[in-house]
Amino acid sequence: MNDKEKNHEPAEESGEQLQTEARLIQQAKEGDQRAFEALLKLHDRRVFVLIGSFIRRRQDVEDLAQDVFLKAYLALGGFRPGAPFAPWLKRIAVNTCYDHLRKIRRRPEMALDDLAVSEKMYLAAGGGSDDRVAARDLAERVLATLPPKDRLAITLREVQGLEIAEIAHALGCTRPAAKVRLFRARRAMQATLQRLIRQEEQMGNRSRRREQNEVS
Amino acid sequence: MRCHEAKTLLEREGKGGDLFIEDEALARHLAVCSRCSQAMKAFRLSSELLGALREEIEPGPSFYPRLRERLATSGVGEAGVIFFQAWGLARRLVPALALGVLLLAGVTVPLGGFRSPLPVQVGQTTEFHVFSLEELNLPAAVERPTQDQMLAFVLMETEGRGARPEAPGERSGK
Numbered sequence A: 001m002n003d004k005e006k007n008h009e010p011a012e013e014s015g016e017q018l019q020t021e022a023r024l025i026q027q028a029k030e031g032d033q034r035a036f037e038a039l040l041k042l043h044d045r046r047v048f049v050l051i052g053s054f055i056r057r058r059q060d061v062e063d064l065a066q067d068v069f070l071k072a073y074l075a076l077g078g079f080r081p082g083a084p085f086a087p088w089l090k091r092i093a094v095n096t097c098y099d100h101l102r103k104i105r106r107r108p109e110m111a112l113d114d115l116a117v118s119e120k121m122y123l124a125a126g127g128g129s130d131d132r133v134a135a136r137d138l139a140e141r142v143l144a145t146l147p148p149k150d151r152l153a154i155t156l157r158e159v160q161g162l163e164i165a166e167i168a169h170a171l172g173c174t175r176p177a178a179k180v181r182l183f184r185a186r187r188a189m190q191a192t193l194q195r196l197i198r199q200e201e202q203m204g205n206r207s208r209r210r211e212q213n214e215v216s
Numbered sequence B: 001m002r003c004h005e006a007k008t009l010l011e012r013e014g015k016g017g018d019l020f021i022e023d024e025a026l027a028r029h030l031a032v033c034s035r036c037s038q039a040m041k042a043f044r045l046s047s048e049l050l051g052a053l054r055e056e057i058e059p060g061p062s063f064y065p066r067l068r069e070r071l072a073t074s075g076v077g078e079a080g081v082i083f084f085q086a087w088g089l090a091r092r093l094v095p096a097l098a099l100g101v102l103l104l105a106g107v108t109v110p111l112g113g114f115r116s117p118l119p120v121q122v123g124q125t126t127e128f129h130v131f132s133l134e135e136l137n138l139p140a141a142v143e144r145p146t147q148d149q150m151l152a153f154v155l156m157e158t159e160g161r162g163a164r165p166e167a168p169g170e171r172s173g174k
Helices: A003-007 A015-029 A033-052 A058-078 A085-103 A117-124 A132-143 A148-158 A164-171 A175-215 B003-014 B024-032 B034-052 B063-073 B078-111 B147-160
Strands: B120-122 B126-128
Touching: A015 A033, A015 A058, A033 A058, A033 A085, A033 B063, A058 A085, A058 B063, A058 B078, A085 A148, A085 A164, A117 A132, A117 A175, A132 A148, A132 A175, A132 B034, A148 A164, A148 A175, A148 B034, A164 A175, A175 B034, B003 B024, B003 B034, B024 B034
Parallel strands: none
Antiparallel strands: B120 B126
8 A cells, every 4th residue: 555545645636726725725814714614624534534543532533623723723824825735734733633642641551451342352353353443442552552752653654654754743853763763663562462462362271271171 | 483583574574565474484483483473463463453543534513613613712803813923924033033143143243243344445455444433542522433534544544554653752763
C-alpha cells in the first residue's frame, strides 16, 4: 500500500477546488462563519480520520475535532495566503491530539488480566479474527502504554502514512530523533504484545493441563 | 537457524519487507522455539492492530450546529477576526524586528558604538571619517555644528597636518 492510499487523501486537488478554497479562506478571514464551515467541510473527513487514529470514543473524536476547528478559526488570521490549507489544518489537528495524549494518564504496564474477553479472544486467535472493535480496543490499550511522543510517531507513520520529515516536524524534533522514536515505539509495542501472547499461551497450557487432569 | 537470525528475518518482514514465513529454515525454527514463535505473532498482530485504527469516521449530524454555537460564543466577531489578524501579523513581525535589532547591534557595538564604520568620500582625494562631537573636541556649550562647519573643520585639520602650529614651549626646528 503506498502512502497516498494510506493517507486516504485525494491524489491531487484540482485547480478549481484550490480557487474555491482560497476564496473561502479569504471570506472566512473577513469573519464569514458560513464560508469557514464550507471550508471545513472540504477537509473534515481527513481531520476525523486523523483524530480517530488516536482516540477510540466517537464523542471524544467529535469534541477534539471541535477544538481543532475552533483553533483553526482563531488562527486563520495568521494563515499565509496561497499556502496549502490541508497541511496547515493537519498540523493543528496533530498538535491538538498531542496535547490530548499528554493529558490522558499513561499506563506503562499492562497485563493479560486488564484485557476484556473479546480482546483476549482476539489475542488468542493471533489476530485472525474479524472483530474490528476488539482489535481497536486492544490497539488503543497497547498504544496507551507508550509515551505520548512515541505514540504520536508510530500512529502518524503506520496509520496515517506520514513521511519521517513530516513526523519530525509534527514532533518538533530532527529526523533522526523521529526515527529513534518510531523504532522505540515499534519495539515497545511488540514487546508488550509478545508478553501478552506469552501470558495467554501459558494460561492456555495451564487450563489444558487442568482439563486433562480432570479427565484422567 | 538461530534465534537472532530468525529475529532479523522477522524484523525485516515487520518493516514491510518480504514474507519469510515461507522460508523452510525459519518455519522449522519457529516450530521448536516458542520465544521466536511468540515474537512472530507479535509482529503480525502489531501491524494488524495498527491497521484496525485506520477507520473512516464522519462528523455526526449535531457536529456543525454545535460548532456554530461554539464559534458564536467564542466571542470572535469581525473585531475579533481583525484582532487575530493583527496578532498573527505581529507574531511574525516581532521576531523579525528583534532579529534586525540584534544584527544591527552585532555589527555596530564591536566597532565602538553607533559610529558609521564606512569612510565618507569627499571630492576625489580627501578621505575622512565622520567623527562624534567628543572626538572633534568641541566645547559642550557650542551649538551642534552644521555638516558644512564640520566638514570645514575636518578639512582644516587635514591640511594643517603638514604644518602643525607649534605648541607653547616647543622649539622650532627651523
